Amino acid sequence: MEIPYTVAERPDTGLNNGKIAIWLFLASEVMLFGALFASYLMLRMGAAPGAWPRGDSILNVPLATVNTVVLITSSVTMVMAWASLKRNDFGKFRLYQALTVLAGFGFLGIKYVEYSTKFHHGLFPSTNTFLAIYFTLTGLHGLHVIGGMAVNAYLWGPGSKLWKTSPEHFTNRVENSGLFWHFVDLVWIFLFPILYLL
Amino acid sequence: MATKAAPAHHEAAHDHAEHPHPGFWRQYVFSVDHKVIGIQYAVTGLLFLLFGFCLIMLMRWQLAFPGRALPWLGQLLGEARMPGGSMLPEFYNELGAMHGTIMVFLGVVPLAVGGFGNFVLPLQIGAPDMAFPRINMASYWSYFLGGITMLASFFVPGGAAQSGWTSYAPLAVIAGQGQTIWLLGMVLLITSSLLGSINFIVTTVQLRAPGLTWFRLPFFVWAQLVTSFLLLLAFPPLEAAGIMQLMDRVAGSSFFMPSGLVVSGQQVAYTGGGNPLLWQHLFWFLAHPEVYVLILPAFGIVAEVIANNTRKPVFGYKMMVYAVWFLGFMSFIVWAHHMFFTGMGTTMAAFFQTTTMIISIPSVVLLSSLLLSLWGGSIRFNAPMLFALAFLPMFGIGGLTGLPLGLSAADIPLHDTYYVIGHFHYVVAPGTLFALFAGIYYWFPKATGRKMNDFLGKLHFWPSLIFMNGIFMPMFIQGLAGVSRRLYDGGASYDFAQDVIHWNVFMSMSAWGLGLSQIPFIINFFRSIKHGEKVGDNPWDATTLEWAAPSPPPHGNFITEPSVHRGPYEYSVPGHPSDFTPQFLSAQKAG
Numbered sequence: 001m002e003i004p005y006t007v008a009e010r011p012d013t014g015l016n017n018g019k020i021a022i023w024l025f026l027a028s029e030v031m032l033f034g035a036l037f038a039s040y041l042m043l044r045m046g047a048a049p050g051a052w053p054r055g056d057s058i059l060n061v062p063l064a065t066v067n068t069v070v071l072i073t074s075s076v077t078m079v080m081a082w083a084s085l086k087r088n089d090f091g092k093f094r095l096y097q098a099l100t101v102l103a104g105f106g107f108l109g110i111k112y113v114e115y116s117t118k119f120h121h122g123l124f125p126s127t128n129t130f131l132a133i134y135f136t137l138t139g140l141h142g143l144h145v146i147g148g149m150a151v152n153a154y155l156w157g158p159g160s161k162l163w164k165t166s167p168e169h170f171t172n173r174v175e176n177s178g179l180f181w182h183f184v185d186l187v188w189i190f191l192f193p194i195l196y197l198l
Numbered sequence: 199m200a201t202k203a204a205p206a207h208h209e210a211a212h213d214h215a216e217h218p219h220p221g222f223w224r225q226y227v228f229s230v231d232h233k234v235i236g237i238q239y240a241v242t243g244l245l246f247l248l249f250g251f252c253l254i255m256l257m258r259w260q261l262a263f264p265g266r267a268l269p270w271l272g273q274l275l276g277e278a279r280m281p282g283g284s285m286l287p288e289f290y291n292e293l294g295a296m297h298g299t300i301m302v303f304l305g306v307v308p309l310a311v312g313g314f315g316n317f318v319l320p321l322q323i324g325a326p327d328m329a330f331p332r333i334n335m336a337s338y339w340s341y342f343l344g345g346i347t348m349l350a351s352f353f354v355p356g357g358a359a360q361s362g363w364t365s366y367a368p369l370a371v372i373a374g375q376g377q378t379i380w381l382l383g384m385v386l387l388i389t390s391s392l393l394g395s396i397n398f399i400v401t402t403v404q405l406r407a408p409g410l411t412w413f414r415l416p417f418f419v420w421a422q423l424v425t426s427f428l429l430l431l432a433f434p435p436l437e438a439a440g441i442m443q444l445m446d447r448v449a450g451s452s453f454f455m456p457s458g459l460v461v462s463g464q465q466v467a468y469t470g471g472g473n474p475l476l477w478q479h480l481f482w483f484l485a486h487p488e489v490y491v492l493i494l495p496a497f498g499i500v501a502e503v504i505a506n507n508t509r510k511p512v513f514g515y516k517m518m519v520y521a522v523w524f525l526g527f528m529s530f531i532v533w534a535h536h537m538f539f540t541g542m543g544t545t546m547a548a549f550f551q552t553t554t555m556i557i558s559i560p561s562v563v564l565l566s567s568l569l570l571s572l573w574g575g576s577i578r579f580n581a582p583m584l585f586a587l588a589f590l591p592m593f594g595i596g597g598l599t600g601l602p603l604g605l606s607a608a609d610i611p612l613h614d615t616y617y618v619i620g621h622f623h624y625v626v627a628p629g630t631l632f633a634l635f636a637g638i639y640y641w642f643p644k645a646t647g648r649k650m651n652d653f654l655g656k657l658h659f660w661p662s663l664i665f666m667n668g669i670f671m672p673m674f675i676q677g678l679a680g681v682s683r684r685l686y687d688g689g690a691s692y693d694f695a696q697d698v699i700h701w702n703v704f705m706s707m708s709a710w711g712l713g714l715s716q717i718p719f720i721i722n723f724f725r726s727i728k729h730g731e732k733v734g735d736n737p738w739d740a741t742t743l744e745w746a747a748p749s750p751p752p753h754g755n756f757i758t759e760p761s762v763h764r765g766p767y768e769y770s771v772p773g774h775p776s777d778f779t780p781q782f783l784s785a786q787k788a789g
Contacts (some may be wrong), residue, residue: 001326001754005404017329017400024396028430035435035483039442039453039476046473048457126450129471133453136445 007169022176026183029144033187036140040133040194053130055196058123060114064196067110068188074103075185078152078178085171090163093174097156100181104149111142134195141191144184151177228339230331231753235338236317237645240638243309246345247631248716250300253293255709260285261688262706279357287686291360292376296348298363299380302488303387304345306630310495311391311429312341314637315398315422317645321744321751322416324407324760324782329400337393344386351379364485367454367477371446372461381444388437395426402426407743409762413519414781416742416766417512420519421498424526425491432487432530439480446472453477475540482533490529492626493593494522496633497564500586503636504568506740507583508575509777511767514567521560521567528557538606539613547606554604561597565590581655585636588663589629596624599674614684617677620670628666635659635719643737647749648730654722661715668708672701739778742766746782 009016044052055061077099084092118124118131125132155174162170229235259268265284272283279289320328328334351358356374359365370377402423406415442453450468454477457470505512512518534542534550569590577583599621602608612618635658642650679698681689688702689695736745746760760782768779 003327003329003331003405004325005329010404013403015404017404020400020403021330021396024399024430025392028392028396028434031431032434032438035438035480036442039438039480042473042476042479043453043471047471051471124449125445126452126469128469129452132445132449132451132472135449136442136451136453140441 007166007172016172018172018176022179026179029183033137033140033190036133036137037190037194040137043129043133047129051128053128055130055134055194055198058131059134059196060117061196063110063114064192067107068192070103070106070110071185071188074100074107075182077103078181082171082174082178085163085167085174088167090160094156094160097152097174101149101152101156104145104152107145108142111138137191137195141184141187144187148177148181148184152181228335230327230335232316232320232328232331232334233645233751233755235334236313236315238338239308239316239341240313242342242345243305243307243313246300247305247309250297250305251713253297253300255713256285257290257293257297258706258709260290260686262703264687264690288357288360290686292352292358295359295362295365295380296352299348299359301626302363302492303384304341304348306492306626306634307391307488308341309634310630311398311422311425311491312338312394314418314495314499314634314641315394315425318637318641318744319398319419319422320401320405321644321747321755322419322742323402323405323410324743324746324756324762325401325405326754326756328397329404330397333393334397337390337397340386340390340393344383344390347379347383347386351376351383354379364481365443365477366481367443367446367474368456368459368461368466370477371443371454372466378444378447381440381447384440385437388433388440391429391433395429398422398426399430407760407762410743410781411762413516414762414765416498417501417515417518417522418495418498420522421494421501424522425494428487428491428494428526428529432484432491435480436484439477439484442480443477475537475542478537478540479534482536483530486533486536487526487529489622489625490525492630494525496589496593496630497522497568499633499637499640500568500589501571502740502742503582503586503640504571505767505769506640506738507578507580507586508572509578509769510571510575511765511769512567513570513573514563515765515767518564518567521563525557525560525564528553528560532557532604535604535606535609538609544606551604551606555601558597558601558604565594565597580639581650581652581659582636582640584656584659585632585639588659589633589636592624592628592632592666593630596621596626596629599624611680612677614682615677616673616681616683619683620673620677623670623673627670628663632662632666635662638723640738641744642726642730643733644744644747644749644751646727646730647732648726649733649737650722650726650730654718657718658715658722662712665708665712665715669705669712672698672705676701736780739776741768741778741780743781745780 003017004010005017007016013020077096081093081096081100084090084096123131125135155170155177159173160170162173225231226234229238256268256271267283268280268285269283272280272285275289279286316328316334320326348358354375356376358376359370359373359380361370361373361377365377365380402415402419442451445451446453446455446468452468452470452472454474455466455468455470455472456474459466459468459470501512501518532550532553534546535554538547538550572587599617603612603618603621639650639655642648676689676695676698677683679695681692681695681698685692685695689699733749735747735749737749738745743760743762747755748757761784762781763783763785764779764781766781768781770777771779
């Protein structure tokens, strides 16, 4: 038994199954982070005057700026990895995919430095509501980064065997994992100004 | 991962995907076949429904006879819960919270969406399986683990969650360990519903058989599709809220903890600055769409059963499709009608009561269409049809009694009384549950190749209908008298309740009677698997695609790929030799 349209596009919808699934998944992710951003708004609006600290008075803006650059760069290499497959250049794909995963490690490393400094200074989620939402949002985002890296590493390593048997299917998978990776990037683009700058 | 579980007793089986004997574990336990997963979902859901019902039957003892020792069973539950056989308030709270949680998240939704959706939807659209069979399996097992987690919470120190199925903060934040387990269980259930809903949407969009255009879809498929969108988009905010409550409980943050909160005369050890209302907003942002998750699949089932047993098309099919989409959309902007009492302000209340009045319009369209479908039909009063017919007035009572609750002025005296309990139980218990029973009797022949006994079905139906009303109708009387829904003694210690609390015994008797009325169903269900009347592929003379497949359908469903030639409910077409013209019948054969 074969499930139709796992690789080929269905003529009347113009999409394959995986493509719809990843967009639906991202829609639900938007609702997840959207709810947290809304909570941030409600907590900040309801805070006593002067009780809500400015992000840059507590958080490390230069490090976060570097992290923003790292993550945007990884989105570029992700596209390059996918484009290499489209151009039938598997070697280039391996290179760019590896760079994407490495950039993920770089991001997490910098995040680790930030977190441990906070803990060192006695700043925890229980300290105040700003730090609570900071740790929750960046922690959940960090988990998404780890998830994206796991999928990308799998597609770089054992998952890439599919390239030999069904290059189109494999390219679709890389495209879908790329869509998720861009989403994770985009969430950070929102997190950075809201938590660090405002 | 599941291939490992299959014992390799057929050495030659290199093409395991096509292999006819996949082994016991692969075929019945870690199956990727949507029908097996659907049955797994349905049976697990039914067991949880029974368990959740047992919890409330236990509570009804305390409500009918406050403080009196429960013979035999009371001793069995132990000194920590029922010392000397009489129930402790903490245990009562546990039962209440877990009854709601289990019925909604582990019983009705898994049966309605996971069970019926999985089993029927791919068959009705002529698909060989769901779009992602392995994700489908993961969805079931995630649900299963979530259920086990919830059950396990009864055994942690302090017992299961006690803060209601709504888990309102700050009560839930300072509650015992059971609440943490509850939150972890919810994360698993939300994951399960996420995986399931994506699968349903992709399957419906992509795997429709040739010729099955959008407006030839059976209404059941539309209902499941909209339900899936609600699950997909409404559950994540609850997940966010659950994460925040977990942070509050485990990491000591103050998302839902206001400044200066005093509990039992002591200031709690939280820095404060949070907002308890935030929890309510996020919770009801899920939980109002969730109400429609409970009711839409029921509408879908009832539409199928009514069209089949009136032998005529459902009235206003297209209008029903538009209504179900509008309903789904509106369900996202009515949530704060649960919160008129929180002091959020009259402007907000005015907005949400307006949207609430608007959302009743598509509900009425759906209900009226089904009611008008009966007009002029030659109705067959078999077991599925009786349940489907009873659904209409029962849901009608539930819906109409909801209108006063949706108006902020009328909500003030009714809020948090037994009136509210009566209202939503009419929607979900004799409403949705009756529709689900109709579905079980209706599709049982497709799943097993045998019919359930019709006499036992009627013996199940009539007492159930009477006892359901015996339980819930007096709740309106008590609620209008102002009896709160949260009283451990059922109102015995309140003067104003004295005139109406004699109903408590009547309601409890009805509840236990309802329990007994399920015995014919249980006997019928198990007996019919082996000994039911053998039937062909299309025992009800139905028109939709699932009846083109063999009963029970093999892995991959259809012998030849079906194609669709007409709309879903072509019953009693003038000039056609029989009173039904199936969708899968080609134009020449239809004459």
